[in-house]
Amino acid sequence: MKTFWVWLLSAVLLGSVAACGGGHDDHSTQRPFGVAGIMEGIWNGNLHSNLNGGDTGMFVIVTADGALSLITNDCQQISANIAANGPFFSGAGTTYLQTNCDGTDVTLVSPTASAGPVQPFQIVGQFDDRTGTAFANYTTADDSGTISFLNFYPDYFNEPGTLPRAAGAYSFTQTLTALSIDVNGILSYRDAAGQAFPGTLFVIDPTVDAYGMTLQVGSQTLTGLATLVDDGSGRDNDFLFAVADGNLAYSAVLKRD
Incomplete structure (x- = not known):
């Protein structure tokens, strides 16, 4: 880690x-x-x-x-x-x-x-x-x-929290982990074991770099926050999220494909 x-x-x-x-x-x-x-x-x-x-x-x-x-x-x-x-x-x-x-x-x-x-x-x-x-x-x-x-x-205050900005495909190198988000905030997350989970991304405030996120894992709806950050390869290149509910918590940092 x-x-x-x-x-x-x-x-x-x-x-x-x-x-x-x-x-x-x-x-x-x-x-x-x-x-x-x-x-x-x-x-x-x-x-x-x-x-x-x-x-x-x-x-x-x-x-x-x-x-x-x-x-x-x-x-x-x-x-x-x-x-x-x-x-x-x-x-x-x-x-x-x-x-x-x-x-x-x-x-x-x-x-x-x-x-x-x-x-x-x-x-x-x-x-x-x-x-x-x-x-x-x-x-x-x-x-x-x-x-x-x-x-x-x-x-955080200089980047807009809009769904088109977050839309795209992301992955984590050398694993099955992947995330896709469309312009309406509908997402699909696949973990390292190949399990796929549906979810949503939604705007909290269009003036700041933070989003709300849900992830459906079986009967549980995990909720939390997400953000986009720049890296040396480009703007809005990395997507980070952390969601949780009950005894289950998921977090990931993925790079834009």
Whole structure:
């Protein structure tokens, strides 16, 4: 998974300018704050677990209405809702330790024998206007730790969230994993095992680079967020999504064919 995560962050960095020294100003200059306040946008950074002392890279999408979708480089996925009050924010959701990560079936061992793969999640944090970063504490049923929101990507506010922009065919190299999206947002996702799942992509706000997404896996409808990022090969070249429901969570990063 480290190769995947290094590639993902490199792809985003090649197509975006990371914020530094208070470079998060375009939020307030382009549109009014939503529920998520200054935290709205696309971030990367670091998640530190107090349980095992480990640090792992993470990628986060936060929408104006407070929906937060986070994935780490070891396939942990967090789905939550947050609300901001000035620089302070807090919220709750679910963390998933069993996930399908970029098309390869991965099952992570629970951190303790009594813990399940799905646990409640709480977050409390603060945005630092001086540095343009944010810091948060989190807790789950058997763990706690910190999340550092280190790099903010202003392209989130500069790229439109329209279905024709996302339409196309995507795949993950040397696997069966593939995704096709038409101009109406009807999609088909095939995982590394060759299983095909129907779904939909829909516009949350046509002025920002974030989409809502559903994926039908058997009788379960998984829901979550998706985004398009540029890489060294071209604009809108990489599609990232994270969806979940119950004990099932899928996430992937695929390159446009």
